[in-house]
Amino acid sequence: MALRKIFDRITKPVEELDRVALAEWSEDAHAVAIDQIELRRPVYVAGEISSVRIVPRPAGAALEITVRDGHGAITAVFLGRGTIPGLTTGRRVLLEGVPFQQGVRTIMMNPVYRIVRSEEHTSELQSH
Numbered sequence: 171m172a173l174r175k176i177f178d179r180i181t182k183p184v185e186e187l188d189r190v191a192l193a194e195w196s197e198d199a200h201a202v203a204i205d206q207i208e209l210r211r212p213v214y215v216a217g218e219i220s221s222v223r224i225v226p227r228p229a230g231a232a233l234e235i236t237v238r239d240g241h242g243a244i245t246a247v248f249l250g251r252g253t254i255p256g257l258t259t260g261r262r263v264l265l266e267g268v269p270f271q272q273g274v275r276t277i278m279m280n281p282v283y284r285i286v287r288s289e290e291h292t293s294e295l296q297s298h
Contacts, residue, residue: 192218193240199264204242204276207269215244216264216286224252237263244269244276246283254283262286 196203201216217239225232225247233248235257246265248254257263267281 189240191240192238195262196239196241201239201264204237204239204244206241207244207276209270209276210268212266212268214264214266215239217244217262219257219259219261219263222257222259233257235263237265242276244278246278246281248280256285257283262288 193203196216199216200214202213204215204217207213207215215237217237219235220238220243221236223234225234227249230250231252233251233254235246235248237244237246244265246267263286264284265278265281266283267278269276269278271277
């Protein structure tokens with residue numbers, strides 16, 4: 171089995187290895203895989219921030235972060251926020267909220283979030 175892991179590390183692209191590792195981390199956090207979530211039902215997801223952008227809106231700016239878990243992607247929108255300290259590309263986060271579909275994107279509006287320190291173990295993540 172160890173020989174198989176070594177062979178995979180040598181032959182698979184780094185992006186694929188990262189995706190698999192992120193999916194395993196998300197599963198260890200007892201989160202629902204993003205491609206398996208039910209729309210309009212409360213859900214708990216875990217993943218890594220792949221992009222951060224500020225979107226101007228008539229009522230004020232909104233911060234949008236895209237989170238990937240190795241299975242899919244979800245966009246968290248924080249209305250009225252230009253920045254949130256700690257929500258940066260590459261950070262791992264836990265999100266809890268009610269997702270809905272907007273075009274081709276799955277979105278959560280103002281979800282509850284938790285920034286995960288890199289040294290935190292996944293067994294300590296789930297506080298439910």
